[in-house]
Amino acid sequence: MRITRIKKEKVVEESATVDLSLMDPIIEKYKFYKGNMIPLLQHTQELYGFIPRGAFLKLEKETNLTLSDMYGVASFYAQFRLKPVGKHIIKVCHGTACHVQNANVITEAIQEELGVKDGETTADGLFTLESVACLGCCSLAPVMMIGDETFGKLTEKSTREVIRNMREKEKGTPCKN
Amino acid sequence: MEKVKVIVGLGSCGLAAGAGKVYDKLKAVHDAKILGFDLKKTSCIGMCYREPLVEVIDKSGSYLYGEVNEAKLEEILEKHIRNHEPIKEYVVKTEMFETADSSFFEGQVKIALRNCGYIDPESIEEYEAREGYKAIKSITENKLTPQDVIKTILDSGLRGRGGGGFPTGLKWKFANNNKADQKYIICNADEGDPGAFMDRSVLEGDPHSVLEGMTIGAFAIEASEGWIYCRAEYPLAIKRLNIAIEQARNRGYLGKDIFGIQGFNFDIHIKEGAGAFVCGEETALIASIEGQRGMPRKRPPFPAEAGLWRKPTNINNVETFANIPWIVNKGAAAYAAYGSERSKGTKVFALTGKIKHGGLVEVPMGVTINDIVFKLGGGITDDKKFKAVQLGGPSGGCIPEHLGHTIVDYDSVNATGAIMGSGGMVVMDETTCMVDIAKFFLNFTRKESCGKCTFCRVGTQRMLEILERITEGKGKESDIDTLQELAYQIKDSSLCGLGQTAPNPVLTTIKYFRNEYEAHIKDKKCPAKNCKPLLTYTIIPDLCTACMLCKKVCPSKAIDGEKKQPHFIRQADCIKCGACFSKCKFKAINVE
Numbered sequence: 158m159r160i161t162r163i164k165k166e167k168v169v170e171e172s173a174t175v176d177l178s179l180m181d182p183i184i185e186k187y188k189f190y191k192g193n194m195i196p197l198l199q200h201t202q203e204l205y206g207f208i209p210r211g212a213f214l215k216l217e218k219e220t221n222l223t224l225s226d227m228y229g230v231a232s233f234y235a236q237f238r239l240k241p242v243g244k245h246i247i248k249v250c251h252g253t254a255c256h257v258q259n260a261n262v263i264t265e266a267i268q269e270e271l272g273v274k275d276g277e278t279t280a281d282g283l284f285t286l287e288s289v290a291c292l293g294c295c296s297l298a299p300v301m302m303i304g305d306e307t308f309g310k311l312t313e314k315s316t317r318e319v320i321r322n323m324r325e326k327e328k329g330t331p332c333k334n
Numbered sequence: 335m336e337k338v339k340v341i342v343g344l345g346s347c348g349l350a351a352g353a354g355k356v357y358d359k360l361k362a363v364h365d366a367k368i369l370g371f372d373l374k375k376t377s378c379i380g381m382c383y384r385e386p387l388v389e390v391i392d393k394s395g396s397y398l399y400g401e402v403n404e405a406k407l408e409e410i411l412e413k414h415i416r417n418h419e420p421i422k423e424y425v426v427k428t429e430m431f432e433t434a435d436s437s438f439f440e441g442q443v444k445i446a447l448r449n450c451g452y453i454d455p456e457s458i459e460e461y462e463a464r465e466g467y468k469a470i471k472s473i474t475e476n477k478l479t480p481q482d483v484i485k486t487i488l489d490s491g492l493r494g495r496g497g498g499g500f501p502t503g504l505k506w507k508f509a510n511n512n513k514a515d516q517k518y519i520i521c522n523a524d525e526g527d528p529g530a531f532m533d534r535s536v537l538e539g540d541p542h543s544v545l546e547g548m549t550i551g552a553f554a555i556e557a558s559e560g561w562i563y564c565r566a567e568y569p570l571a572i573k574r575l576n577i578a579i580e581q582a583r584n585r586g587y588l589g590k591d592i593f594g595i596q597g598f599n600f601d602i603h604i605k606e607g608a609g610a611f612v613c614g615e616e617t618a619l620i621a622s623i624e625g626q627r628g629m630p631r632k633r634p635p636f637p638a639e640a641g642l643w644r645k646p647t648n649i650n651n652v653e654t655f656a657n658i659p660w661i662v663n664k665g666a667a668a669y670a671a672y673g674s675e676r677s678k679g680t681k682v683f684a685l686t687g688k689i690k691h692g693g694l695v696e697v698p699m700g701v702t703i704n705d706i707v708f709k710l711g712g713g714i715t716d717d718k719k720f721k722a723v724q725l726g727g728p729s730g731g732c733i734p735e736h737l738g739h740t741i742v743d744y745d746s747v748n749a750t751g752a753i754m755g756s757g758g759m760v761v762m763d764e765t766t767c768m769v770d771i772a773k774f775f776l777n778f779t780r781k782e783s784c785g786k787c788t789f790c791r792v793g794t795q796r797m798l799e800i801l802e803r804i805t806e807g808k809g810k811e812s813d814i815d816t817l818q819e820l821a822y823q824i825k826d827s828s829l830c831g832l833g834q835t836a837p838n839p840v841l842t843t844i845k846y847f848r849n850e851y852e853a854h855i856k857d858k859k860c861p862a863k864n865c866k867p868l869l870t871y872t873i874i875p876d877l878c879t880a881c882m883l884c885k886k887v888c889p890s891k892a893i894d895g896e897k898k899q900p901h902f903i904r905q906a907d908c909i910k911c912g913a914c915f916s917k918c919k920f921k922a923i924n925v926e
Contacts, residue, residue, distance in 0.1 A: 192623060192625035193625060194625035195608055198608075199566075199606065199608065226626075229627055230625070230626065230627055233627040233628065234608035234609050234610050234627075235608070236608040236609040237608065251528075252528030253686070253687070253724060253727065253758065253760045253774070253775075254528075254686035254692075255528075256528075256771075256774050257687050257688065257762060257766050257771075258687075289567070290526065290528050290778065291528035291529065291531075291567075293525070293530075293531035293534045293568065294347050294382075295382075295531055295684060295687075295692065295760075296382030296385070296686055296692035296693055297347060297350055297385075298687075300350065305569075307346070307349065308350070309347075309350045309351060
């Protein structure tokens with residue numbers, strides 16, 4: 158059930174790096190637009206990679222939306238994130254075709270490689286691991302997507318290689334998060 | 335002499351398989367002007383299992399090359415394009431000679447996919463060159479009325495391709511009958527079924543056909559605003575739709591007084607879905623466009639009376655709209671000539687799973703499942719035994735091998751307990767555990783249930799718990815009955831299609847594979863050797879060479895053995911991870 162996602166969590170103070178003024182143009186654009194809540198939240202997430210607490214408060218102040226409605230919508234749809242994510246989001250497909258071609262093995266391999274569970278972000282802020290329903294590349298199952306790049310016909314070995322290569326590339330480049 | 339044409343398939347699958355690199359390389363060669371050829375892009379050709387695909391059209395005809403990588407491309411450039419000698423062994427489709435893959439196209443009839451793989455989806459000119467926007471123009475030029483158009487669609491027998499199978503013409507008629515100052519037409523492109531990608535392929539490969547279909551629909555129901563509700567997971571489809579909408583606006587095909595009719599105003603907007611399977615349901619989709627949580631509401635009133643913003647609204651699926659221009663062009667009778675008695679026309683299937691030729695196929699209604707799996711699909715991967723096909727995603731069910739003669743039409747598929755659904759067809763072989771599949775789908779619907787109806791919200795959770803314990807070897811004898819009882823209660827007391835169909839995967843697997851459930855519960859065995867807690871790993875002493883590899887790899891140190899001495903697995907310590915099985919080179923590990 159979708160509403161189980163609502164959990165009580167400690168409020169973590171957001172760092173001052175979140176610049177809420179970036180939202181001004183989108184608020185201006187959608188302020189009086191019928192059905193504006195989802196586009197506003199989507200564009201906010203595009204800016205920050207997630208929806209910061211401060212953004213909700215700002216939206217409440219400057220538009221006709223209420224906090225409870227926004228939180229209701231943000232927690233309902235799978236797309237919205239309320240926590241910061243890693244630099245690379247690894248989406249492992251668990252659609253039917255991938256499931257029958259052993260997608261679980263792929264997720265397990267990545268979990269081992271990164272030392273995080275499904276839905277978590279690595280301590281260095283580089284990777285977030287996610288399971289998704291279907292990426293629509295069923296003929297290439299099992300599939301994962303990192304950023305805009307799709308990797309198909311994966312095996313446990315090739316998955317580990319992809320992750321290791323990305324790790325290797327990231328070495329030396331300082332991480333923004 | 336006419337220039338050789340080279341066309342690269344750049345759909346999502348193709349790009350995932352590396353078509354982007356192939357295109358870049360061709361582009362470099364093309365721009366360097368060493369070889370004279372025209373380079374073009376197209377989208378999904380349907381042959382996903384041979385991606386990346388490159389088509390070369392020379393004066394003798396068309397040659398489709400499969401699984402093109404850089405090395406093969408070099409050869410094709412050298413032999414075919416420079417020296418005009420096609421490389422026969424790489425060709426997967428041509429009219430010149432038979433290929434190993436010819437059977438994939440035999441029996442296919444492309445109506446919804448008529449342009450996919452033939453045109454550049456980002457070019458309105460190429461769409462128009464293939465009878466694009468001819469249908470809507472003929473409607474306006476011949477001064478047809480909305481009633482005429484609705485009659486054509488009714489006569490064609492077209493039924494909703496999103497899965498429900500409701501007659502499209504009838505839906506349009508209802509929406510037309512409700513008078514209002516503002517009406518809406520919505521295209522449902524929230525293709526959420528895991529294992530289905532036909533709508534994505536149409537949107538990526540032929541976006542204008544959907545726009546034209548919607549425009550004809552808007553004319554028929556007298557709507558002035560259209561929405562395409564598309565999954566955010568399909569970025570390429572959204573990009574190409576945006577390009578297509580912009581092109582149509584520039585041509586005056588969208589906007590005010592379009593196609594020379596005073597007062598025919600129609601424009602289309604895209605609404606990106608935010609990821610919720612339930613939004614495939616009409617009323618939930620409307621709630622989502624309105625900016626609310628995607629929760630279904632009670633019907634009546636149906637959307638045709640009070641839909642988006644409480645105005646009359648008509649919702650059809652992508653594939654349905656893609657069929658419309660063809661029907662208007664060729665006539666209702668031409669469409670109705672294909673298909674079975676009560677299901678007319680063609681249906682696109684996404685053929686995936688344990689199948690040799692996975693991809694997108696469009697066949698006339700009325701062909702059998704066996705035809706699709708064995709003729710088009712080329713049979714089961716590694717020639718294993720065919721067990722079942724799963725049709726209709728989480729709302730559908732599994733049709734077993736012995737019902738392979740079932741024809742695909744709405745009524746015959748419903749009779750098996752599955753549903754046609756949007757057209758995802760996942761093929762399963764003897765290594766697929768049916769209890770596990772039921773668990774997989776139920777886990778999906780449980781997560782996606784919006785939580786409004788108690789039976790859907792709690793019932794799916796309880797059913798999942800029962801299935802989990804069965805696959806862990808802790809099932810009780812009464813579990814099958816409990817599952818069935820819960821299933822019927824969920825079906826009876828849910829408001830929308832999600833809940834009403836969520837138990838289908840469980841019910842059909844119990845119906846056709848009851849013995850597998852019983853093996854899990856009574857014998858604590860998984861016949862497909864898939865459910866790990868039910869497996870026992872042993873070493874066959876005669877085959878063991880005492881190489882000690884398995885001993886090294888075992889994470890729980892459950893293997894005893896020294897050099898020159900057959901090894902032995904202590905069952906009490908075995909965690910059933912299968913590491914020894916995958917490591918052993920001598921097939922000395924037995925799994926039961």
